[in-house]
Amino acid sequence: MVLYLPxxxxxxxxxxxxxxxxxxxxxxxxxxDVSTGRPEGSQLGYGLSGGAGAIWVCLPFLNEEGDSLAITxxxxxxxxxxxxxVAFAKRAVxxxxxxxxxxxxxxxxxxxxxxxIACNAIGLHDNEIAKLWRGFFCYSHYDGVLERWPFxxxxxxxxxxxxxxxxxxxxxxxxxISVEGTRDYLQSIGVKGDFKFAETGxxxxxxxWMLRPSSARAAAREWLRxxxxxxxxxx
Numbered sequence: 001m002v003l004y005l006p007x008x009x010x011x012x013x014x015x016x017x018x019x020x021x022x023x024x025x026x027x028x029x030x031x032x033d034v035s036t037g038r039p040e041g042s043q044l045g046y047g048l049s050g051g052a053g054a055i056w057v058c059l060p061f062l063n064e065e066g067d068s069l070a071i072t073x074x075x076x077x078x079x080x081x082x083x084x085x086v087a088f089a090k091r092a093v094x095x096x097x098x099x100x101x102x103x104x105x106x107x108x109x110x111x112x113x114x115x116x117i118a119c120n121a122i123g124l125h126d127n128e129i130a131k132l133w134r135g136f137f138c139y140s141h142y143d144g145v146l147e148r149w150p151f152x153x154x155x156x157x158x159x160x161x162x163x164x165x166x167x168x169x170x171x172x173x174x175x176x177i178s179v180e181g182t183r184d185y186l187q188s189i190g191v192k193g194d195f196k197f198a199e200t201g202x203x204x205x206x207x208x209w210m211l212r213p214s215s216a217r218a219a220a221r222e223w224l225r226x227x228x229x230x231x232x233x234x235x
Contacts, residue, residue: 001092002039004046004056005100014103016054016228019093019133020045021061021115021122023140023207025071033206035113037061037071044112044139047210047217048224055102059092061085061118073114073151074122080151085118086125093132106228110137112207117143119171121151124162135227136171137220140205142182144189156189163191170194172223174216176203196223 009015025037035041039058046056061070066084075081097104109123109132119136120143123129144159153159171193173182179197186195200216202209210217 001060002042002058003096003100004051006049006052006054006056008052009055009101011101014101014106016106016108017093017097017102018045018049018054018056018108018110019089020056020058021109021111021118022058023111023113023115024073027113027205029205031204033204035206037114038069042112042115042207044115044137044207044210045110047207048108048110048137048220050221054108054224054228055096055100057092057096059085059089061114062088073149074118075151078150082122082125082151082153085122086129089122089132090129104132106134107132108135108137108224108227109133110139112139113141113205115139116141117149119143120159120162120166121153124165127165130165130167133169135169135224136166137224138171138173139200139207140175142173142185145182145185160189160191163189166191166193168193170196170223170227172196172198172220174198174200174220176200176205 022042023035027035042058061074062084063070064076073080074085109119111119116138119138144156200209
């Protein structure tokens with residue numbers, strides 16, 4: 001687990017918390033994009049806050065026994081059961097809020113690639129963990145759009161069961177070039193929600209775009225402000 005306290009952090013006030021899940025490890029493509037699968041290789045949540053106004057933490061995916069980092073997916077091959085990762089998140093988020101002045105009413109879950117799928121697959125796994133989050137930021141992939149992912153419950157029926165636990169909370173859903181596949185999926189299953197769709201405009205399958213100025217980043221930060229604060233500002 002990696003935790004970053006913002007430049008304006010103080011124990012005297014409560015801060016929003018951005019919780020992140022990393023992409024799959026052992027990934028490299030023709031554009032030079034690399035993903036280690038480790039929490040310390042992530043940067044989406046930091047870029048979302050800009051390093052100020054919110055605590056950022058990247059949680060690990062765990063093996064089935066809960067005693068080792070899962071570099072690809074979660075759990076153990078072939079079933080990839082999520083229970084150990086879910087249980088860790090249930091313990092970690094309240095503990096972080098208590099120890100580092102996090103606001104348990106303003107916790108955002110975000111993720112890239114594998115982590116984006118995990119926003120629903122892990123973050124909405126059951127009613128207890130679903131209650132932790134105020135909003136979700138899903139970049140590049142979305143739970144249920146494809147059924148080929150190698151984890152238990154990757155089918156659309158299971159994904160729909162998880163998605164119903166969203167209960168109208170906001171999601172920012174973005175993709176590199178086109179987000180239409182996810183938009184079409186959500187329309188096809190008839191789930192209504194507070195969904196914001198965007199394209200990053202970058203071809204690269206990595207989360208580095210969030211560290212560079214762009215219209216997509218501006219939209220993402222505006223969304224964050226709306227979700228975590230009544231007056232539209234990071235406090």
